[in-house]
Amino acid sequence: MSERLSTGIPEFDRLVGGGIPRSFLVAVTGEPGTGKTVFSIHFIAEGIKEGDRCIYVTTEESRDSIIQQSAQFGIDFRRAVEGGRLIIVDALMGLEDPWSLKSLEIDELLNKVIEAKKTLGYGRARLVIDSLSAFWLDKPAMARRYSYTVKKVLTKWDFTVLAVSQYAITTSDAFGFGVEHIADGIIRFRRFVRGGVLRRYLLVEKMRQTPHSLVMQEVTVLDGRGLTLLGSAKQRREDVAVPSKVSEKVIKAAEEREKEMPP
Ligand SMILES: Nc1ncnc2c1ncn2[C@@H]1O[C@H](COP(=O)(O)OP(=O)(O)OP(=O)(O)O)[C@@H](O)[C@H]1O
Numbered sequence: 001m002s003e004r005l006s007t008g009i010p011e012f013d014r015l016v017g018g019g020i021p022r023s024f025l026v027a028v029t030g031e032p033g034t035g036k037t038v039f040s041i042h043f044i045a046e047g048i049k050e051g052d053r054c055i056y057v058t059t060e061e062s063r064d065s066i067i068q069q070s071a072q073f074g075i076d077f078r079r080a081v082e083g084g085r086l087i088i089v090d091a092l093m094g095l096e097d098p099w100s101l102k103s104l105e106i107d108e109l110l111n112k113v114i115e116a117k118k119t120l121g122y123g124r125a126r127l128v129i130d131s132l133s134a135f136w137l138d139k140p141a142m143a144r145r146y147s148y149t150v151k152k153v154l155t156k157w158d159f160t161v162l163a164v165s166q167y168a169i170t171t172s173d174a175f176g177f178g179v180e181h182i183a184d185g186i187i188r189f190r191r192f193v194r195g196g197v198l199r200r201y202l203l204v205e206k207m208r209q210t211p212h213s214l215v216m217q218e219v220t221v222l223d224g225r226g227l228t229l230l231g232s233a234k235q236r237r238e239d240v241a242v243p244s245k246v247s248e249k250v251i252k253a254a255e256e257r258e259k260e261m262p263p
């Protein structure tokens with residue numbers, strides 16, 4: 001069996017046969033605020049723990065924002081950066097430091113990632129691109145070709161990649177259709193408001209070479225802990241339990257029917 005990388009969330013690993021196969025490119029997609037970045041942070045934190053070379057490219061948040069978000073889950077990215085185990089490539093702030101991107105061009109991204117890998121050294125590596133869809137914002141038709149290029153170039157460098165892509169809320173179309181076909185796996189995050197409460201879910205929609213779970217899981221983000229699986233959506237009690245008023249009506253209707261039935 002192929003080697004699998006733990007995501008740092010054991011309950012999630014169990015959904016995908018123990019983890020993400022080495023050298024896969026997995027699309028992490030979903031609406032805003034559903035947990036894509038938090039999930040990616042866990043993946044990198046686990047990499048640091050296991051001694052992998054780790055790179056986190058951030059396009060929507062600053063490097064500091066990612067460090068602060070991680071710290072809220074007890075993950076020390078600052079120390080990992082200082083210790084040469086993690087490079088956070090900032091593509092938002094337009095800073096002058098060596099690990100910033102000046103533009104959202106796919107070639108610049110790939111060059112920077114390879115440079116970062118050479119700096120970190122030889123060996124198994126993890127890469128998060130959060131988000132990859134930012135690189136084709138103004139040219140969505142390029143999504144497929146860019147995803148293909150990223151995959152083709154980076155697998156040579158021993159990367160296992162999470163490629164975050166946004167979901168267009170208005171059309172509910174994946175932003176720049178394309179990455180999902182190229183990707184070896186798709187982890188789809190969702191959100192619904194039920195009973196006036198925001199609920200978040202994840203579903204493994206694809207994972208090549210893996211007998212993966214087909215059941216949507218409810219998830220939440222906990223302070224001090226991070227992304228937490230709450231169990232399969234279909235088994236959640238509130239989904240199967242009938243509200244008492246409804247069950248009363250059902251019983252009454254059954255009684256009525258009985259009365260009407262001929263002996
Ligand atoms: N310390 C914390 N405690 C509890 N919940 C938190 C904490 N930090 C973040 N969250 C939750 O996580 C959410 C952000 O999740 P995340 O950044 O992973 O979303 P995302 O899918 O990456 O969204 P986007 O596409 O906008 O980047 C917040 O809206 C909040 O609900």
Ligand SMILES: [Mg+2]
Nearest residue numbers: 036037060130
């Ligand atoms: Mg995010």
